[in-house]
Amino acid sequence: xxxxxxxxxxxxxxxxxxxxxxxxxxxxxxxxxxxxxxxxxxxxxxxxxxxxxxxxxxxxxxxxxxxxxxxxxxxxxxxxxxxxxxxxxxxxxxxxxxxxxxxxxxxxxxxxxxxxxxxxxxxxxxxxxxxxxxxxxxxxxxxxx
Amino acid sequence: xxxxxxxxxxxxxxxxxxxxxxxxxxxxxxxxxxxxxxxxxxxxxxxxxxxxxxxxxxxxxxxxxxxxxxxxxxxxxxxxxxxxxxxxxxxxxxxxxxxxxxxxxxxxxxxxxxxxxxxxxxxxxxxxxxxxxxxxxxxxxxxxxxxxxxxxxxxxxxxxxxxxxxxxxxxxxxxxxxxxxxxxxxxxxxxxxxxxxxxxxxxxxxxxxxxxxxxxxxxxxxxxxxxxxxxxxxxxxxxxxxxxxxxxxxxxxxxxxxxxxxxxxxxxxxxxxxxxxxxxxxxxxxxxxxxxxxxxxxxxxxxxxxxxxxxxxxxxxxxxxxxxxxxxxxxxxxxxxxxxxxxxxxxxxxxxxxxxxxxxxxxx
Numbered sequence: 171x172x173x174x175x176x177x178x179x180x181x182x183x184x185x186x187x188x189x190x191x192x193x194x195x196x197x198x199x200x201x202x203x204x205x206x207x208x209x210x211x212x213x214x215x216x217x218x219x220x221x222x223x224x225x226x227x228x229x230x231x232x233x234x235x236x237x238x239x240x241x242x243x244x245x246x247x248x249x250x251x252x253x254x255x256x257x258x259x260x261x262x263x264x265x266x267x268x269x270x271x272x273x274x275x276x277x278x279x280x281x282x283x284x285x286x287x288x289x290x291x292x293x294x295x296x297x298x299x300x301x302x303x304x305x306x307x308x309x310x311x312x313x314x315x
Numbered sequence: 316x317x318x319x320x321x322x323x324x325x326x327x328x329x330x331x332x333x334x335x336x337x338x339x340x341x342x343x344x345x346x347x348x349x350x351x352x353x354x355x356x357x358x359x360x361x362x363x364x365x366x367x368x369x370x371x372x373x374x375x376x377x378x379x380x381x382x383x384x385x386x387x388x389x390x391x392x393x394x395x396x397x398x399x400x401x402x403x404x405x406x407x408x409x410x411x412x413x414x415x416x417x418x419x420x421x422x423x424x425x426x427x428x429x430x431x432x433x434x435x436x437x438x439x440x441x442x443x444x445x446x447x448x449x450x451x452x453x454x455x456x457x458x459x460x461x462x463x464x465x466x467x468x469x470x471x472x473x474x475x476x477x478x479x480x481x482x483x484x485x486x487x488x489x490x491x492x493x494x495x496x497x498x499x500x501x502x503x504x505x506x507x508x509x510x511x512x513x514x515x516x517x518x519x520x521x522x523x524x525x526x527x528x529x530x531x532x533x534x535x536x537x538x539x540x541x542x543x544x545x546x547x548x549x550x551x552x553x554x555x556x557x558x559x560x561x562x563x564x565x566x567x568x569x570x571x572x573x574x575x576x577x578x579x580x581x582x583x584x585x586x587x588x589x590x591x592x593x594x595x596x597x598x599x600x601x602x603x604x605x606x607x608x609x610x611x612x613x614x615x616x617x618x619x620x621x622x623x624x625x626x627x628x629x630x631x632x633x634x635x636x637x638x639x640x641x642x643x644x645x646x647x648x649x650x651x652x653x654x655x656x657x658x659x660x661x662x663x664x665x666x667x668x669x670x671x672x673x674x675x676x677x678x679x
Contacts, residue, residue, distance in 0.1 A: 244672065258666065262649055265648060266645055266649060269649075270612075272549055280679045
């Protein structure tokens with residue numbers, strides 16, 4: 171059990187994981203009994219290039235405190251080059267958020283291969299800590315959006 | 316490169332050219348701005364009979380619709396069309412051709428240096444007519460008319476990029492110059508072979524517009540600073556886009572937003588009762604229609620790098636959101652991620668359609 175007080179903030183993070191690399195890494199982390207924060211929710215996609223801007227924006231506007239997009243390392247995409255396109259799109263969204271000064275740091279892109287169970291646990295853990303420091307997504311409590 | 320000089324005003328010379336193109340069967344139709352005498356209203360018209368050219372006002376500083384958007388679909392008809400386009404309309408056309416929404420094959424593009432267009436409201440209520448003499452005077456001095464769209468004042472692309480035929484309009488001409496047609500490429504040479512005028516090999520000298528460029532840059536910095544101040548952070552986003560009524564007019568008039576079914580109008584954003592109930596149970600109130608602010612962020616991410624800054628979106632917004640200013644500023648930054656300039660070249664690939672293996676390594 172998490173010994174959590176009422177005031178402690180537990181970030182709600184959504185991870186979009188590619189089926190072939192990062193989802194397998196998540197599986198490996200599980201079977202290796204590595205600790206993953208329970209508030210990290212996984213959405214499995216067939217390729218990181220499946221992730222449209224609107225998926226990420228919807229997740230953000232619905233109140234996720236952090237969003238992780240993770241897939242195969244560049245050069246290792248199961249489909250050849252999907253993650254390169256994903257990276258460009260991610261860069262675009264991040265830039266738009268930076269230009270408008272809206273919480274771009276709540277979005278993270280990571281490359282985690284199927285063999286990197288430990289790295290998966292580490293990335294998720296560190297990102298969770300980072301979001302914990304940032305505090306809750308202000309949209310979560312707002313009725314204006 | 317060659318040039319043809321006609322001893323007439325630019326507007327009259329251009330009308331002669333359009334008449335010639337129709338009468339000598341070089342094209343099937345011409346696309347031009349027009350003014351309806353009975354009502355004084357402006358529109359964009361496709362004209363096939365040169366007898367109807369009397370109403371044409373090809374250089375009118377009005378944009379009722381981005382002609383690049385209209386022309387791109389017409390261009391697939393196989394008919395030969397000569398189109399008079401403002402520089403941003405030409406760039407929009409190029410962006411659409413890259414997206415396979417049109418073809419340059421049967422088109423003869425005619426464009427001119429641009430001093431900006433009046434907001435539609437002033438064109439519609441007639442107040443533009445009173446402001447027009449002042450506009451022309453200011454433009455001819457190479458300054459920025461105060462009455463034009465905000466994004467026109469701030470526009471850095473007022474010299475057209477590679478039209479088949481280019482004209483220097485007010486502010487870009489030397490005194491007493493008359494109408495000079497600068498021809499680029501074989502298509503224009505061929506079409507104008509029998510057109511009467513003094514032939515030369517003059518090349519347009521953009522340095523005549525240095526002063527305008529400096530003034531526009533100042534306006535741009537001013538506009539972008541205003542956007543940065545007003546539309547920054549979530550509060551700023553609400554401040555600017557919170558007024559949105561969700562009509563999606565901005566995306567309908569946008570020359571770049573060509574998707575037949577926009578994601579925002581698809582089932583993905585078709586909310587139902589369970590959605591409302593779920594949302595309300597968590598937040599206790601819900602803005603209707605939902606996701607109007609997110610819609611703009613979605614569009615910014617999807618197409619801002621191709622924004623040509625024509626300003627149609629701001630003009631049609633019923634609640635006065637400065638959509639075009641936000642898109643111009645954001646677009647400039649997103650496009651620069653890829654060294655991209657919308658409409659600059661047909662061979663420059665749309666940024667999201669290509670990639671480089673070595674890039675953005677800082678992201679992940």
